[in-house]
Amino acid sequence: MAMETQRYSEFSRQFHQRVLRERIPVEGVIEVTRRCPLTCAHCYNNLPMDDVEARHNELSYEEHCRILDEITEAGCLWLLYTGGEIFARRDFLDIYTYAKQKGLLITLFTNGTLITEKVADYLAEWRPFAIEITLYGRTRETYERLTGIPGSYRRCLRGIQLLLERGLPLRLKTVAVTLNVHELWEMKRFVEDELGLQFKFDAMINPRIDCSRSPLAVRLTPEEIVALDVCDPDRASEWQRFFEKEMLPPSAETTKHIYHCGGGMTSFAIDPYGRMSICVLSHADTYDLRRGSFREGWQEFLLKVRQKEITQVTKCVLCALKPMCGMCPANGELESGHPEKPVDFLCQVAHLRAYVFGLPVPPHGDCEYCNGGSGYNALRQSAVKVLQQGQSRRHPLPVVSASHLGSSGGCVSTACSSCHFATFPEGLV
Secondary structure, eight states: OOOOOOOHHHHHHHHHHHHHHHTOOOEEEEEOOSEESOOOTTOSSOEETTOHHHHHHSOOHHHHHHHHHHHHHHTOOEEEEESSOGGGSTTHHHHHHHHHHTTOEEEEEEOSTTOOHHHHHHHHHSOOSEEEEEOOOSSHHHHHHHHOOTTHHHHHHHHHHHHHHTTOOEEEEEEOOTTTGGGHHHHHHIIIIISOOOEEEEOOOOOOTTOOOGGGGGOOOHHHHHHHHHTOHHHHHHHHHHHHHHOOOOOTTTTTBSOOSSBTTTEEEEOTTSEEESSTTOOSSOEETTTSOHHHIIIIIIHHHHTOBOSSOOTTTTOTTGGGTOOOHHHIIIIISSTTSOOHHHHHHHHHHHHHHTOOOOOOSSOTTSTTSTTHHHHHHHHHHHHHHHHHSSSOOSSOOGGGGGSOOOOOOOOOOOSTTOSSOTTTO
């Protein structure tokens, strides 16, 4: 009797269709703490290690176990542990072990500075699905200028080495900001060529979750961000493939509801104090898991959040390029004070990226970065500069040139999920 086989891609497609159709919470993010030994200039949620109030208010080990019981019963398969710094909690490995025993596929986000031989040996015995460490610079001076802590660079490299020696599934990444962008390509070379690991970076910085705008002081300009795309042919190709795959005309769903990501449909986030929300950046609507069950929070509370309807028609509503941008209700809350209000910075990045890559963009309303808008000419000039920079660098953009910018063009303004299992193309974030 012949065994029926199925391609993994087809299985994956059918699986995700079912998960979405039945609204199963298969992906979760749990922030175990916001305390961290580093004081990074760009961070959106870090608190001091000795913050007594924060430590006191964090979920206990027993509370974590109860929540893990409930999320696995509800269908969760993939779980991300993040912070702050996850190893700032002395009992984190106990929490992690319980999650492993529940059968979850676990990813760990860490800065690596608190990884010791004991921790590395434990993770080798209880292997996670993946570990991601953020490398903030290639030199000690740059790394510690960003983290603010002397000795942190050495401790990070030591943590990386300990995990490498044990063959753990490790990937490195960075956030590109004004303090370290000059070392970005050297970081990439070091990670990929010397360490033999995957490297990725992101240049999008958010205000702090208390709405402080301090991280924006080190955010790159739209021109600098898109120039990074141009100078990396792999990244440029990924953006173009992603555009071709994800660009869809506005539908009845996208023009009716605020949320279009996986939050509240297949994914959720839980903060260190037991508050569940759509994602780690969104705190406008939260459900207290200390007072109620995960099932109730998922089936009732987050469903209502997910079903919120648009109250104002903005240029984002009719934009066909939302997946390219990063704009979402959480970003609107943090940067503009309203989940539906467009974020001008993200709009500039999206338009510039479209003009540089020569992407066709249907009209989507009154937009200052469209042809005829107040910011159109300046952005087109920036696109020419970016392309010229790319063509003079070692890795020029392989597909388009500055010549296409002479024609009139449309507009790009985009939005995507801010969850950690996001819709961005593989290799970009």
